[in-house]
Structures are given as C-alpha cells and as structure tokens.
Amino acid sequence: MIKCAQCKQVHAITKAGIVRGRQRYHCKDCHVYFTLPEAAAAPVAEKQQAMPTIRDIATALNISKSTVSRALQAHSDINAQTRKAVLEMAQKLNYHPNYMAQSLVNKKSNTIGILVPEFVNYYFPALIIAAQEVAAEAGYNVIICQSQESAGTEKANVDVLLSGRVEGVIASMTKETKQYDHFRSLEQHNIPVVFFNRICEAMNTSRVTVNDYEGAYKGVEHLIKNGYKKIAHIGGPPSLLLSQNRLNGYLDALKKYRIPVQEKYILPYNLTGRHATQCAQKLLKMRDRPDAIFCLNDICTTHTLFAAKSLQIQVPQQLGIAGFSNNPFSAHVEPALTTIEQPIQEMGRVAMRLLIDHITKGFGKYKPVHRILPAKLVVRQSSVR
Amino acid sequence: MIKCAQCKQVHAITKAGIVRGRQRYHCKDCHVYFTLPEAAAAPVAEKQQAMPTIRDIATALNISKSTVSRALQAHSDINAQTRKAVLEMAQKLNYHPNYMAQSLVNKKSNTIGILVPEFVNYYFPALIIAAQEVAAEAGYNVIICQSQESAGTEKANVDVLLSGRVEGVIASMTKETKQYDHFRSLEQHNIPVVFFNRICEAMNTSRVTVNDYEGAYKGVEHLIKNGYKKIAHIGGPPSLLLSQNRLNGYLDALKKYRIPVQEKYILPYNLTGRHATQCAQKLLKMRDRPDAIFCLNDICTTHTLFAAKSLQIQVPQQLGIAGFSNNPFSAHVEPALTTIEQPIQEMGRVAMRLLIDHITKGFGKYKPVHRILPAKLVVRQSSVR
DNA sequence: GGTTCTACCGGGAACGTTTGCGGTATCGTT
DNA sequence: AACGATACCGCAAACGTTCCCGGTAGAACC
Structure with a gap:
C-alpha cells in the first residue's frame, strides 16, 4: 500500500513511470509525483566524501x-x-x-551489449561467459540482457543498451521476434551488431553460426549408414533459421540416400523439455514407429532417450538416436549420445572478436561477414548397433 | 614494433601507462607520449550526431x-x-x-561488481548468471571480473570496480589471496561486499556458503554406513576455508564412528584436473589401499572414477566414491556419483539479494549475516554396494 | 638586449544530465 | 484594484573528466 508523500492517503495513487529503476507514483488528489524514500541519498552522501x-x-x-x-x-x-x-x-x-565521467567526455562507454533469449540451458550462459572474457581482455565491460523469449522485452533491452551507449552488441534473437525495428535502431545509431546462433536474416550484419545444415546432414547420414531406415526428426520452431537449416540437412540426407520423407515423422518442438517428451512419445507410440530419431539438440535427445526407456524400447538396438550440441552431459548418459558438436565457447569468442573488430574499424568501414563454424559428428553408443 | 608518432623511430620507445584500456607509449628521444592511432575518434564522431x-x-x-x-x-x-x-x-x-550522464549527477552507477576466480568450471558461470538475473530485476547492471586465481589481478579488478563506482560487490576469493587490502579499500569507500563460496574470514562482511562441514560429514558418514572402512579424502587447498570445513567434516565423521584417522589418506589437491588424477592414482596404488574416497568436488570424483577404472578397480564394489557439488554430469556418469548437492544458482541469487539489501539499507545500517545453505546428500550408485 | 623557442602549466568550455531557486503569467479573493 | 496563491517554466550550477587555447618562465640564438 503506497501512501501519498503529501496527503498520506492511499486511494488516489497510480504508477507514473520508472526513473532509474525506481517506481514513480502519482497522487491524483495532490497532483504530486514522488518515489518511495527508502533508497534515497543517504548512503550516497557518505560514499561521496570517501x-x-x-x-x-x-x-x-x-x-x-x-x-x-x-x-x-x-x-x-x-x-x-x-x-x-x-x-x-x-x-x-x-x-x-571515474569511468562514467571519462566516458561522458570521451564519448566512449567501453561497454558492449550481450542480448540473449534465455539462461535456462547450458548454451547461453557458457557462451556469454566466453564472450565476456574476450571483451574484458580488450578493455570492454558488458551489459547482459535476457529477453526471456519475449519480443517485447527484447525491444526494451535494446533501449537499455542504447541508454548504456554500448559500442556494439552481440545478439541472439527470440524465437518469436518478427519485427526488427529495434535492431534497425541500433544500426541507425551506428552501433554494430553481430548475430549468433539465432540470427536475423533481414539484417545485413555479421553472423556467426555453426553449420547447422551440414551438421544435421552428417547426423542423419550417420544414422542411415548404421542401418536405420525410418528416421524421424524432432525439430525446432520454424521461425528460427537454425531450425530450417537443420531440417533441410535432414531432408537432403534422406533424399541423397533415396529414403522417402514421411511428414508424420517430422515434429517441431517448442524448446521446452515437456514438449520434447511429448513429441518423443508421440513418435514412439505410432503403429509405424520410426527406428531412429534425429533431434534438434541434446536436451531433446535426452528426453527422447528417457521416453524410450520408459516405453521399454532399447537404444540403440530398437531405436537409434542422435542430436546436436554435444552438451557436457551427453557423453555421460547411458548410452552415451551421438551428437553434432557445437563449439559453444568458440562461437562466443568469435562473435565478440568480430564485433570488436567492427567497433575499432569503424561502423562504415566493415563488410559484414558470416562465420560458419564447422559441425563435427561425434559418434557414441546411442546410434550404433 | 612500435614506431614513435613523431620521429618514426623504434629504438627509444617504452611503455608509459595505460589510458582507458589502451597502451600508451613514450619516445625518449622526442619526449613525446602517444597511443596507437587505430581505434581513434573516427567512428565516435559519426556516432555522435545520431x-x-x-x-x-x-x-x-x-x-x-x-x-x-x-x-x-x-x-x-x-x-x-x-x-x-x-x-x-x-x-x-x-x-x-544517457545513463552515464545520469549516473554522474545522481552519484549512482546502478552497477554491481562480480568478482570470481575462474570460469573453467561449471560452478562460477552458472552462479554469475543466476546472480546477474536478480541484479537485472532490481535495475542493476553488473561488471564481471575474473581474477584467474591470481591475487594480483584480483587487486587490479577491485580497482576496476572502484573506477566503475560499483555500489556493491559479490566476491569469491582467489585460492592464493592472503592480503586483504583491496577488499578493505572497498570497505573504506562504503561499498558493501558479500563473499560467497570462498569467503574471506578476515573481513566482517556478509557471507553465503553451503554447509561444507555438514556436507562432508554426511558424505563420509554415508560411506561408513555402507561398510567402507578405510576412507581417504582428496581435499582442497588448505588456504580456503571450504577446504578446512570439509576436511573437518571428514575428520569428525571418522571420529564419531571411531575410525582411526590415517594421515597418508588425506591429500590436498590444487583444483586442477591433472592433480586430481595424480592424487587418486597415488591413493589407489598404495599397498594398504583405501576402500573409499571422499573427494572435495565432483570434478575430482570423476577423475578418481576414471583413475579407478583404468586400474581395473571396481566401483562401487572395491572402491566407494563420493564427492561434493552435484554437477550436472554427476548423475550421468557410469556409475552415477553419490554427491553432496550444492545449490549453485541459489547461492548466486541469495548473495545478490543480500547485497542489494545492504545497498538499499545503506552501508552503515546493516549487520553482516552469514547465510549457510543446507548441503543435501544425494545417494547414487558409486557408493552403495 | 631583443627575439624565438621550448617546457610547462592554468583557465575554462564541453560532455548530458538533474535540481534548487527564482521568475512570470493567470486566476480567484477581498 | 490590489493582493496572494497557484501553476508552470527557465537559469545556472553541479557531477568528474578531457582538452583546446593561451600564458609565462627560462634558455638559446643572433
């Protein structure tokens, strides 16, 4: 219950914007704006003299x-x-x-923005830390923003980065981002952007990805060569380019080996663990059950493995499975997972190096480049019978 | 080869400090100071008008x-x-x-420092990201510093944080830190500090740790109750309090169950994978070989497991092993590792919440608290025969 | 002894904000 | 008609830096 700073009443208070992270309130009776006093200038005053x-x-x-x-x-x-x-x-x-005073007069913040959709999986934290490390070596601080897979907060995050006067941004899009105005706004302010993993096709920026197509192709080819014939694919949200590329790799591998594509064997999953399990169960309970599943990532593969186990389906004898990412646990599950290695840390480092290169070269003078890191097939037990 | 900006000669150039991350040079002939021109003001000028x-x-x-x-x-x-x-x-x-201009006049940076020894293991990155998340919710940015287990860079990092005018710091010490002047200097500037994991005993700050003593005690007790009698301990650097606490838990558990302590069974390891393997091999090649090993952490446990496997020692039949941390892979190795669960993300969140509490309350008004998170025993196959 | 040069230093504007204080309309009151 | 109150707005200082421009002393030169 917020009381008005003046009349001490509660009834006419509405929120009125946020100032420097603190909620501002408005009393319609007194026509007065105020913030809560607690975190006021008291500690600052002490700090100052020191x-x-x-x-x-x-x-x-x-x-x-x-x-x-x-x-x-x-x-x-x-x-x-x-x-x-x-x-x-x-x-x-x-x-x-005082870095802030220096930045103000030098018009140089020495700060770089990092914009990612989520922190729940191993992928982004690991990449962020790797990227932060090379930024620090070059004398840059980072501002880390998490869009939580929401296009709205992604937009808000870009505002934060703009206000922080970041000199560049490395970014991975939300799975629901369809408007790119906020990214364009970075471009307008001559702030270079490097997309990684989930890139924005509409923007002419540098990109770093793993070779999703080739990786998926190799994975599926490997399954085929190990005698699997009815190969399903649990893919990702169609909005993401990486989903499309991996799907295309899957399709082309089948085509190459003259295996007919079955639509019912292709399921897009929404990147949540629950849904991965559901997709796996759906496939495994079909009358015409696939004998192999190629998954979008190792998280998905693991859920598929557990689904198979609980349905008493033997891996790799009755079901071959393979995935993408080579997460740290992938080698340790039973059976160990065949996967496409994705050099996470390396991606972060490459993206950050590219960005810093763009920053130092100056916005106008660089040509966007697309760095595609190789995807390496790592064969383990889950796909070899 | 650096050439003088004036005489274009190379021979009389020395380094002369660093300005905003850029190396400054001095030519003893021309008596002129300069930095390399590359990253000059060119791109900044464009940026400005926008x-x-x-x-x-x-x-x-x-x-x-x-x-x-x-x-x-x-x-x-x-x-x-x-x-x-x-x-x-x-x-x-x-x-x-412009946040920097606002910070300058408001004397409030809205920035918090995070100071950790390393990024190589899963522990610190995961914790940092969790802590960053709660900082972001409260409207704070973070500056992440990595001391690389060197007391010198730790000191330098504190200078960076001070120059960034951070409003608080969460920190985990280097294993070699023995001087605390840099931390004291934070105190002098009324910047609250919260230590986590590797705390600094000499400082009267808030702390958050897992209950190392109890965890180790429970782990060793569990081994004893499963019939192991000659229990060794691969511990950590004695300089770290957590090493001491876990060692004490180990010792007290033995004492409680009247098992004589054997000095030769207690090995401190220096936190590198190599050394973990060496310690494990040393123990396993003894004539009077231990029948169980309690390790400082799961990294160490994993190396011990692999050492045992390569020596054809059966786990858990011939050797029981248990560790600390419950790393994500610990459940997936074969056999799965018994371990003491350490709530990593929760530690990061708690530390950050404590710190923000201190910041908003004001430096003078808070009493340091020591939050000890419970350590939970997670029993898996590696210790049950 | 005047002139020029060098070495060194200070004054003050600028960076983009916030905010205390003072100013000026407008309006209602007596 | 005079007055005070109210609503709204501007001036200018301040935050901690950097850096341009100018100034002064001494030395060196003719």
Missing part, C-alpha cells in the same frame, strides 16, 4: 586539475617531478578515476 | 532543457500538454537518456 577526484589531488598539490589530468594520462608536456608528485598523491588519497 | 539529447528535444520544442528533463521524469510541476509534447518528440527523435 571518493577523491582529480580536484582533490590538485588542491592538495596546489596545482590545476588540468595538470593532474594530464599527469595521470602521462601526457607529454608535464614535468617528470610534478607527474611523480601527482601519482604519489593519487596513491595516497586512494584515487580511482 | 544520438539526440534533451537539448535537442528542448530546441525542437522551443522550451528549456530543464523542462524537458522534468517532463521525462514525470515531475509534478510540468503541464500535461508540454509533457505530452516532450514525450512525443522524444519518441520521434528516438531519444534515449
């Missing part, structure tokens, strides 16, 4: 702050002695330059 | 920037029409407030 500035150094040494600034930057026309004195005083006062 | 400010909105509407600022904040004494006009113009110009 943080010295170049001005403090300057007055302590009785010189100007211009000189201090230059001394700290090792600028050429500063006497060695004064420079020494400044550095010592900075040390003594425990001075730390 | 980013509107409140001034742009003000001139477009022929009002003052104060009014614009207040309108954007939904301040009380702004006319509804002008406010509407401002918001529309902001929309039209694609305005985004």
